[in-house]
Amino acid sequence: MELLMTGSAANPSGPRWLLAHAALVFGFLYLPIAVLILYSFNGQGVGGFPPQNLTLDWYRTLFGDGAIWDSVLNSLWVAFAAMAISLTFGIPAALALDRSQFPGKALFRRLVLLPLILPGIITGLSLLMLFNLDMVATVLKWITGQRLSLLTITLGHGTALISVATTEIFAGLQKLDRAQEEASLDLGASYWQTFWRVTVPNLKLPIIGAALLIFTLSMDEIAVSFFLIGRDNTLPLEIWGRLRRGITPEINAVSTIIFIFSLVTIVFWYRLRVRSEGAAEVGTELIEPAEDEA
Amino acid sequence: MLRNDFSTMISPTTSDAKVAAGAVSTAKPALLAIRNVAKSFGRNVVLRDISLEIAEGEFLTILGESGSGKTTLLRIIAGFERATSGELWMGTERLDAQPPYRRRVNTVFQHYALFPHLTVEENVGYGLRVAKRPEAEITQRVVEALAKVKMTEHAKKKPSKISGGQQQRVALARALVNRPRLLLLDEPLSALDANLRRQMQVELKSLQREVGIAFVFVTHDQEEAMVMSDRIALLRSGELEQVATPREIYSRPATAYVAQFIGHTNLLRGAVRDGVVRCETLSWSSTLPDGPVLFSLRPEQIRLGSSGASGMVRTRGRILHQAFHGATELIRVQCAGDLVLTVRTTSGSAPQNEVEVEFSPSDAVVVRESPERN
Numbered sequence: 001m002e003l004l005m006t007g008s009a010a011n012p013s014g015p016r017w018l019l020a021h022a023a024l025v026f027g028f029l030y031l032p033i034a035v036l037i038l039y040s041f042n043g044q045g046v047g048g049f050p051p052q053n054l055t056l057d058w059y060r061t062l063f064g065d066g067a068i069w070d071s072v073l074n075s076l077w078v079a080f081a082a083m084a085i086s087l088t089f090g091i092p093a094a095l096a097l098d099r100s101q102f103p104g105k106a107l108f109r110r111l112v113l114l115p116l117i118l119p120g121i122i123t124g125l126s127l128l129m130l131f132n133l134d135m136v137a138t139v140l141k142w143i144t145g146q147r148l149s150l151l152t153i154t155l156g157h158g159t160a161l162i163s164v165a166t167t168e169i170f171a172g173l174q175k176l177d178r179a180q181e182e183a184s185l186d187l188g189a190s191y192w193q194t195f196w197r198v199t200v201p202n203l204k205l206p207i208i209g210a211a212l213l214i215f216t217l218s219m220d221e222i223a224v225s226f227f228l229i230g231r232d233n234t235l236p237l238e239i240w241g242r243l244r245r246g247i248t249p250e251i252n253a254v255s256t257i258i259f260i261f262s263l264v265t266i267v268f269w270y271r272l273r274v275r276s277e278g279a280a281e282v283g284t285e286l287i288e289p290a291e292d293e294a
Numbered sequence: 295m296l297r298n299d300f301s302t303m304i305s306p307t308t309s310d311a312k313v314a315a316g317a318v319s320t321a322k323p324a325l326l327a328i329r330n331v332a333k334s335f336g337r338n339v340v341l342r343d344i345s346l347e348i349a350e351g352e353f354l355t356i357l358g359e360s361g362s363g364k365t366t367l368l369r370i371i372a373g374f375e376r377a378t379s380g381e382l383w384m385g386t387e388r389l390d391a392q393p394p395y396r397r398r399v400n401t402v403f404q405h406y407a408l409f410p411h412l413t414v415e416e417n418v419g420y421g422l423r424v425a426k427r428p429e430a431e432i433t434q435r436v437v438e439a440l441a442k443v444k445m446t447e448h449a450k451k452k453p454s455k456i457s458g459g460q461q462q463r464v465a466l467a468r469a470l471v472n473r474p475r476l477l478l479l480d481e482p483l484s485a486l487d488a489n490l491r492r493q494m495q496v497e498l499k500s501l502q503r504e505v506g507i508a509f510v511f512v513t514h515d516q517e518e519a520m521v522m523s524d525r526i527a528l529l530r531s532g533e534l535e536q537v538a539t540p541r542e543i544y545s546r547p548a549t550a551y552v553a554q555f556i557g558h559t560n561l562l563r564g565a566v567r568d569g570v571v572r573c574e575t576l577s578w579s580s581t582l583p584d585g586p587v588l589f590s591l592r593p594e595q596i597r598l599g600s601s602g603a604s605g606m607v608r609t610r611g612r613i614l615h616q617a618f619h620g621a622t623e624l625i626r627v628q629c630a631g632d633l634v635l636t637v638r639t640t641s642g643s644a645p646q647n648e649v650e651v652e653f654s655p656s657d658a659v660v661v662r663e664s665p666e667r668n
Contacts, residue, residue: 179405183401187421191393
């Protein structure tokens with residue numbers, strides 16, 4: 001937007017076609033979402049054009065629909081648990097990649113990325129095979145009473161998303177000024193204190209970024225969930241299941257809520273980033289070329 | 295004349311009034327002893343057999359070019375690197391086995407390494423806070439430290455909101471507030487512009503006098519080293535070339551490298567035979583033993599024109615080049631043979647093309663050759 005405006009200010013007649021092109025791209029991206037939101041208020045249900053009798057009925061139906069809300073809660077539960085799992089494993093993995101030398105490090109670095117690239121079908125199927133093993137199945141049944149449940153979905157998401165956590169936090173670590181940690185040790189803080197007082201605060205942004213990304217990815221994940229689903233549906237699977245019986249604007253309504261929720265998340269993330277810009281400035285200044293030896 | 299034994303030079307020859315008043319012993323007790331420290335990264339040898347003692351309250355500068363190993367030596371003292379061999383002793387305490395956070399040594403980093411997520415006062419209070427000092431004491435000591443570096447008004451700001459010079463002061467306060475026995479400074483002035491740099495040199499030196507803590511200051515700037523130091527340890531390719539006071543290192547450089555690195559000099563290569571030194575067309579009598587010899591002769595020890603005094607070495611030459619340095623000028627004079635002498639004169643003299651130059655043989659200091667290393 002800003003770019004376009006400065007461009008047109010400099011040369012008012014020139015980039016008109018560019019503006020049109022931008023509008024087209026914008027429309028291509030957001031028209032479906034606009035339609036989705038619009039029809040969530042349509043009294044005639046889906047299909048009719050133009051929408052008529054704007055109403056909040058579908059939202060009322062939605063709020064009265066217990067199955068949808070169960071699936072939303074299930075999804076939230078899975079997303080938070082997957083976030084916890086992938087961060088718990090991802091942060092140490094990123095630290096190991098950044099800080100220590102170990103045999104097979106290059107291989108590990110590539111392998112840890114693999115679940116990100118692997119089709120969800122493979123991840124889902126392979127996890128299903130694993131959970132089908134007698135021993136594993138026994139343990140799962142002992143914990144939840146079922147072989148497949150939200151627990152298996154959570155494990156699936158957590159596994160698949162460790163790679164996201166690792167790469168995001170590794171990128172953050174690479175930008176971190178190591179002299180700060182040395183300064184902390186120098187001032188009498190132990191390695192552990194340094195980690196909590198200097199490393200983690202400096203990784204706040206990558207950690208929150210990774211958490212939000214994991215949360216979002218888990219919330220709308222279908223492929224892996226599909227293989228690992230037990231009795232309880234997650235939201236995408238619930239929606240998918242209902243769509244097989246035909247579209248209702250109730251689905252539009254729940255999607256609109258998800259969309260708004262995502263928007264709020266993005267704005268929150270952006271503001272956080274802007275607020276810590278000061279820290280980022282110091283960072284770049286510290287990375288300026290040091291002329292001395294190693 | 296040839297000083298092979300560093301230990302003779304290590305005893306500080308400081309002219310401090312304190313020492314003179316004490317008058318019992320001229321040598322201050324050693325605070326830190328570096329014994330035969332060597333360091334290599336893989337096959338790359340960075341430091342070789344470094345032995346050095348740092349006295350209580352001393353301002354010692356480790357001077358060297360890029361790649362001389364000076365920062366590595368500092369990092370070994372701080373505990374960020376482990377020496378490949380050798381020992382560090384602080385009094386009766388073996389230092390090199392201890393992690394950085396146990397050493398009573400603090401560091402001012404090259405780019406300050408302030409914590410961006412903490413305010414100025416939180417940065418300064420960091421060391422005291424992790425040491426779990428009482429809050430009241432922390433507050434008081436932070437206030438004092440900030441006052442000492444004149445940063446009180448910026449206490450609540452984040453490091454990104456203050457200038458480089460101010461960050462420098464905060465880094466100093468953050469280190470000094472812990473009352474270390476030794477403060478390490480890794481080229482702390484290199485990021486500042488020339489004016490601020492000169493000002494900080496003076497401030498840093500007076501601050502050091504005031505707090506009485508030993509400073510080990512690393513720099514590649516010989517002028518900075520001369521201005522601030524009680525002693526200079528000159529590193530070259532991982533070895534100590536000379537450790538001495540600025541005056542001594544300037545007037546009695548041990549090696550050709552030292553003579554050239556610190557200020558300008560003329561290196562005269564010659565030979566002694568039967569009590570006579572011959573360098574190119576110059577000659578003078580001497581008590582040196584027979585053999586090849588290398589002299590360092592400072593430009594200011596050479597005069598243009600003839601004073602007529604006896605015992606001077608004189609020659610004639612043609613002026614090649616004249617460089618204006620403010621109060622003085624450096625003039626390169628092509629003498630007979632391949633001999634080119636650099637002469638320092640006061641500015642304003644407009645010498646003719648052909649000049650006579652003279653110097654006293656006693657000003658020519660014998661130096662060791664500095665063979666190529668690595």
